[in-house]
Amino acid sequence: MATARDEILGRxxxxxxxxxxxxxxxxxxxxRLHIPEVPLEPRIQRFRAALEKLNGKVFRANSRDxxxxxxxxLLNGRPAVTSNAPFLNECxxxxxxxxxxxxxxxxxxxxxxxxxxxxxxxxxxxxxxxxSLVMIASHDEARLVSLLPPLHIALVxxxxxxxxxxxxYTLLPVPSDRSSSMVFITGPSRTADIEQILVRxxxxxxxxxxxxx
Amino acid sequence: MNPIPVEAIQKAVGDSRLQAAIYSxxxxxxxxxxxxxxxxxxxxxxxxxxxxxxxxKHAIDNLDYYLEQLEQxxxxxxxxxxxxxxxxxxxxxxxxxxxxxxxxxxxxxKSMTTEEIDLxxxxxxxxxxxxxxxxxxYILQLAHEKPYHIVAPALHKTRYDVADxxxxxxxxxxxxxxxxxxxxxxRVLREKFLTAELGITGANFLIADSGAIVxxxxxxxxxxxxxxxxxxxxxxxxxxxIPRAQDLATFLKVLGRSATGxxxxxxxxxxxxxxxxxxxxxxxxFYLVLLDNGxxxxxxxxNKRQSLYCIRCGACLNHCPVYRKIGGHNYPxxxxxxxxxxxxxxxxxxxxDPWLPFASxxxxxxxxxxxVKIDIPKxxxxxxxxxxxxxxxxxxxxxxxxxxxxxxxxxxxxxLYEMGSAMAAAVFxxxxxxxxxxxxxxxxxxxxxxWLSKRDLPPPAERSFRALWRERQRSKGAA
Amino acid sequence: MSRVxxxxxxxxxxxxxxxxxxxxxxxxxxxxxIDFPEAQTCCGQPAFNSGFWDEARGVARHFxxxxxxxxxxxxxxxxxxxxxxxxxADLFQDDAAxxxxxxxxxxxxxxxxxxxxxxxxxxxxxxxxxHTITYHDxxxxxxxxxxxxxxxxxxxxxxxxxxxxxxxxEECCGFGGTFSVKxxxxxxxxxxxxxxxxxxxxxxxxxxxxxxCLMQLQGVxxxxxxxxxxIHLAEVLASR
Numbered sequence: 001m002a003t004a005r006d007e008i009l010g011r012x013x014x015x016x017x018x019x020x021x022x023x024x025x026x027x028x029x030x031x032r033l034h035i036p037e038v039p040l041e042p043r044i045q046r047f048r049a050a051l052e053k054l055n056g057k058v059f060r061a062n063s064r065d066x067x068x069x070x071x072x073x074l075l076n077g078r079p080a081v082t083s084n085a086p087f088l089n090e091c092x093x094x095x096x097x098x099x100x101x102x103x104x105x106x107x108x109x110x111x112x113x114x115x116x117x118x119x120x121x122x123x124x125x126x127x128x129x130x131x132s133l134v135m136i137a138s139h140d141e142a143r144l145v146s147l148l149p150p151l152h153i154a155l156v157x158x159x160x161x162x163x164x165x166x167x168x169y170t171l172l173p174v175p176s177d178r179s180s181s182m183v184f185i186t187g188p189s190r191t192a193d194i195e196q197i198l199v200r201x202x203x204x205x206x207x208x209x210x211x212x213x
Numbered sequence: 214m215n216p217i218p219v220e221a222i223q224k225a226v227g228d229s230r231l232q233a234a235i236y237s238x239x240x241x242x243x244x245x246x247x248x249x250x251x252x253x254x255x256x257x258x259x260x261x262x263x264x265x266x267x268x269x270k271h272a273i274d275n276l277d278y279y280l281e282q283l284e285q286x287x288x289x290x291x292x293x294x295x296x297x298x299x300x301x302x303x304x305x306x307x308x309x310x311x312x313x314x315x316x317x318x319x320x321x322x323k324s325m326t327t328e329e330i331d332l333x334x335x336x337x338x339x340x341x342x343x344x345x346x347x348x349x350x351y352i353l354q355l356a357h358e359k360p361y362h363i364v365a366p367a368l369h370k371t372r373y374d375v376a377d378x379x380x381x382x383x384x385x386x387x388x389x390x391x392x393x394x395x396x397x398x399x400r401v402l403r404e405k406f407l408t409a410e411l412g413i414t415g416a417n418f419l420i421a422d423s424g425a426i427v428x429x430x431x432x433x434x435x436x437x438x439x440x441x442x443x444x445x446x447x448x449x450x451x452x453x454x455i456p457r458a459q460d461l462a463t464f465l466k467v468l469g470r471s472a473t474g475x476x477x478x479x480x481x482x483x484x485x486x487x488x489x490x491x492x493x494x495x496x497x498x499f500y501l502v503l504l505d506n507g508x509x510x511x512x513x514x515x516n517k518r519q520s521l522y523c524i525r526c527g528a529c530l531n532h533c534p535v536y537r538k539i540g541g542h543n544y545p546x547x548x549x550x551x552x553x554x555x556x557x558x559x560x561x562x563x564x565x566d567p568w569l570p571f572a573s574x575x576x577x578x579x580x581x582x583x584x585v586k587i588d589i590p591k592x593x594x595x596x597x598x599x600x601x602x603x604x605x606x607x608x609x610x611x612x613x614x615x616x617x618x619x620x621x622x623x624x625x626x627x628x629l630y631e632m633g634s635a636m637a638a639a640v641f642x643x644x645x646x647x648x649x650x651x652x653x654x655x656x657x658x659x660x661x662x663x664w665l666s667k668r669d670l671p672p673p674a675e676r677s678f679r680a681l682w683r684e685r686q687r688s689k690g691a692a
Numbered sequence: 693m694s695r696v697x698x699x700x701x702x703x704x705x706x707x708x709x710x711x712x713x714x715x716x717x718x719x720x721x722x723x724x725x726i727d728f729p730e731a732q733t734c735c736g737q738p739a740f741n742s743g744f745w746d747e748a749r750g751v752a753r754h755f756x757x758x759x760x761x762x763x764x765x766x767x768x769x770x771x772x773x774x775x776x777x778x779x780x781a782d783l784f785q786d787d788a789a790x791x792x793x794x795x796x797x798x799x800x801x802x803x804x805x806x807x808x809x810x811x812x813x814x815x816x817x818x819x820x821x822x823h824t825i826t827y828h829d830x831x832x833x834x835x836x837x838x839x840x841x842x843x844x845x846x847x848x849x850x851x852x853x854x855x856x857x858x859x860x861x862e863e864c865c866g867f868g869g870t871f872s873v874k875x876x877x878x879x880x881x882x883x884x885x886x887x888x889x890x891x892x893x894x895x896x897x898x899x900x901x902x903x904x905c906l907m908q909l910q911g912v913x914x915x916x917x918x919x920x921x922x923i924h925l926a927e928v929l930a931s932r
């Protein structure tokens with residue numbers, strides 16, 4: 001008895017005028033990727049302009065200590081959960097008052113993300129032309145840290161700031177080799193579903209701060 | 214054969230509040246799109262459309278190959294692929310899995326494919342708590358309505374409608390500010406996200422070389438639906454597959470801009486399979502449901518196959534003067550606007566709603582903005598030819614067929630044509646060149662009546678062009 | 693100078709003959725020898741658009757017979773030009789000989805304004821028309837023939853003429869052939885949207901390159917007794 005799979009594939013082949021499976025099809029249009037030449041300074045300006053247009057905040061830290069100070073003053077004592085990204089340790093984020101390490105326990109982490117005021121993460125890359133963060137799920141970065149708490153703070157070393165999508169897909173042609181999840185985060189969560197009026201912080205964080213270090 | 218829903222259309226066209234809502238919402242989306250594709254914003258947008266069209270054509274022309282590659286890669290990443298021939302099979306799969314895994318609560322992110330198969334109705338019937346988490350869809354779920362627009366589902370609702378709805382169904386204090394209404398929804402839905410055992414999403418793209426799905430959204434509910442519950446089901450039509458992850462560099466650039474004028478939506482998720490060892494959170498089980506439900510039939514017609522290229526951006530709706538008058542609920546299926554007009558007859562048979570492909574002035578605004586360059590007017594014309602043939606077979610539309618036979622006969626015989634025009638001029642009530650408001654009963658066949666209901670009719674010229682031309686040439690010759 | 697054959701279209705022949713005369717005047721003033729093949733009738737678009745392709749084929753064949761050997765065929769309509777210039781090929785996909793004839797005619801059919809700007813390569817035809825006008829972009833001309841800047845250039849050279857753009861110049865007027873009578877409420881609504889926008893410009897005249905659009909708009913204007921007039925581009929360009 002034919003399975004649904006066999007039937008569907010069979011129907012496809014009949015519809016396309018073929019009798020059986022084919023080998024690798026010819027005529028696949030070549031990949032269209034173009035990486036512009038953009039030096040670091042303009043790249044930073046571009047990133048800032050793109051993200052601030054969306055009401056995200058960008059802070060340029062001169063040093064890791066500078067970054068830590070910014071985060072501390074931004075939190076102002078509010079409780080936060082951090083991801084396990086080593087870069088956060090390098091910046092001493094864990095030593096800020098009321099900041100708890102996310103750890104590796106799924107349930108505990110989830111509980112913290114659901115109840116604390118802020119989630120602090122790093123990012124695998126940032127994309128300058130759209131003001132986006134690229135977050136790849138791993139032991140270092142859990143999915144929910146940048147998603148559940150209403151405030152998301154990301155500390156990103158400058159050497160991870162790419163020009164845009166084309167550069168990312170050149171570096172990482174098959175992202176699923178790395179992880180089950182890669183997310184581009186471009187600004188705070190938003191909707192315009194009611195009367196086309198813009199509201200921020202629907203399900204994801206309503207506030208996002210990116211600290212470029 | 215369903216007739217034209219004349220009364221419903223009249224109601225929509227006559228509802229000035231609704232017209233204002235549709236016009237301003239779609240107008241804003243059009244403006245944002247136009248701004249986002251200007252040369253200062255993006256290089257060679259038209260070139261990207263051409264590339265997107267070429268990629269879709271290639272993927273659809275080799276659909277079996279890419280689906281098999283997709284399946285292989287999903288399985289290699291620890292996911293399972295479920296092939297479903299029709300809506301029933303897809304619904305049954307979800308029901309059976311829910312029973313097997315003891316699922317009591319499901320969170321759903323926006324998916325036209327799940328609307329297509331009426332998934333929620335079936336789940337609710339089995340007493341499973343299924344919650345739409347996209348704000349617009351959530352509002353519609355509470356109101357028991359279908360989406361009004363592919364991308365902006367609650368376009369037709371005012372804040373007062375939402376206030377009424379929330380007070381009635383959520384038993385909260387009345388709130389009329391959209392910002393506060395959103396906070397109410399956020400609170401209610403957060404609890405659902407964190408307690409649901411199963412999350413169901415659609416998929417904007419299926420990536421063959423990665424075994425991955427792509428979810429494009431602004432709210433965060435698709436991320437939550439795919440990351441919080443233990444089990445994830447992603448449901449998508451088979452036509453969503455594209456060859457490579459790298460092709461997203463093309464598709465993402467045309468999708469966001471065409472839909473809402475955004476270079477990228479707030480969240481773009483690239484998900485392949487359940488969480489891997491080392492990863493801390495994410496689903497433990499991942500199922501990709503591939504739905505046929507008639508798509509293989511569309512594939513068979515070479516001229517109309519391009520209907521499957523659609524990436525569900527909604528631009529054609531926003532630019533369609535007909536959609537902007539009749540609104541999303543006057544289309545017979547969940548897919549409205551120009552894309553709905555071409556796929557509904559192909560899925561359900563051309564004789565179900567034979568009026569639908571004719572509800573267009575063929576203005577071409579849709580084709581002009583389609584990011585994957587579907588030639589919608591061409592497909593509409595092909596469907597009209599199909600419908601005319603079907604009507605002939607069923608013995609319907611006799612008068613129209615007779616009229617066009619006469620038209621064709623006369624137009625191939627200039628002498629007859631001239632005689633006919635002289636007769637028409639003679640029979641038309643004398644009006645001294647003035648446009649007429651009405652005609653005596655005998656002359657009011659449906660086409661004339663339809664015209665006169667809204668505008669005056671010009672009289673035939675006292676002397677036709679050819680008569681005036683002959684005179685002009687004579688007097689020239691004489692001069 | 694070359695010879696130009698006029699295809700006036702059935703609606704101009706029967707209802708708006710002055711448009712054809714105006715077009716002839718303008719072309720003659722530019723030095724063209726014009727002829728009017730009297731056996732012409734219609735391009736077949738009504739049948740084609742309604743799905744009656746067999747019936748449309750006969751009319752298309754007649755058109756191609758009438759204009760066999762014409763060097764240029766000039767048409768005061770975007771939709772009819774699109775039918776002869778693009779859609780004949782759709783009708784004869786299964787008939788190689790007819791398909792070849794359809795392709796042969798494609799390059800010789802010109803919408804009037806496009807003929808002026810691209811073949812005659814003129815912008816100033818010596819016209820005067822001292823009114824404030826607005827221009828309606830007919831859909832077929834705009835989207836299938838790329839006619840957008842051309843008419844505006846021609847209008848900019850008309851003495852005494854002021855052009856005020858409406859905010860919805862590129863939106864469909866709602867005619868669409870049988871669409872206007874099958875869906876009168878939608879068609880009427882679309883016309884109303886255009887008229888409302890036109891009234892806001894303060895223009896006294898609406899100009900278009902297509903008489904069917906003008907007929908649709910004029911029908912509403914006449915019904916509502918509005919202070920607007922419709923006029924074909926050819927008539928403006930023929931005015932002195």
